Amino acid sequence: MKNVYFYLISFVLAFKQPIPFAEHNLPKNKIHKIQTPENQDVAVWWNKKTKEWNAVHNVCPHRQASLSEGVVNPKSSCIKCRYHGMEFNKQGKCTMIPSSTFNPSMFSVKNYFVKEKYGLLWIDDKKNTDIVINILEKPHTKLPWFISVTEADYKSVIENSIDAAHFNQVHHGIVGLNRYKSPLGIYNKSYKNWFNSTGFSCTIETAKPNIPSTEYIFLEPYNTQVKTKNTYIFAITYPINNGKIKFISNLIIQDKKWYLDLFFRIFRPLIKITGKEVFRQDIQIINSQNQNLYNRALKYTTISQADIAVTLYNKWLEKYGNENI
Ligand code: FES
């Protein structure tokens, strides 16, 4: 069962799916420059008139100045280029060219749609695409969203997100994890649940009878989930320009638990610091790996049942990667 990330496919060359880019409480008093996987920078601003986020391609058609460096016209709520003052509305139509006899409607920029869901803002180039993540549709408790931009290879970060054997090694010292003691015991069994153009799922089991099995899910092109009993580690990792990635993640627990909500609220600052440190540790090892990585999967060796998810991810990239990414 592909139980989580679902989207409607569009026929035009476009975003494959909405992309989360910020928490819902993004400051409304400035224009934001958002980087997307298609290498298209987008200018996002709050429209005070219609009380919604507006978004257009960041490049002014006149001489390619960044519209995100411009201003929002307080009267019209249109975005105004700082260079020669062209203005664009939420549809991306030019509404005004200062001191010109040209008809502004001859000019336009591509527009985008900003949607708010699950405490995140998502950017999309289609108006009616739905964002549905099944686990977040049902009652749940979750941490504050962790959002970070850093220099890394996004495929290696996806591998890391579904890598069972790294947790107590890379994150030694965090919440009692110890590189000399495996909390889960020996990985003695693994199997594939499904594998197709939309992603894959596999399960890894350990020899300890009281440890539940863990399911590793990849949903193309950017979403991973690690599911143990009723807990999900959810992540979306996508490339942006200049060798950087954006990583958005959360720990989601099925069912609404008031005591967990309270616990998470009280320890919010500590959780944020811990999340940052965990991410820093992952990126550090990934970047050290990437200095040696010329041909990822071909040079990998399998050392335990826990490697199945990374192996499947590379098989998936080989089979479907070019058509899907
Ligand atoms: S570059 Fe934007 S108006 Fe000239």
Ligand SMILES: [Fe+2]
């Ligand atoms: Fe990690």
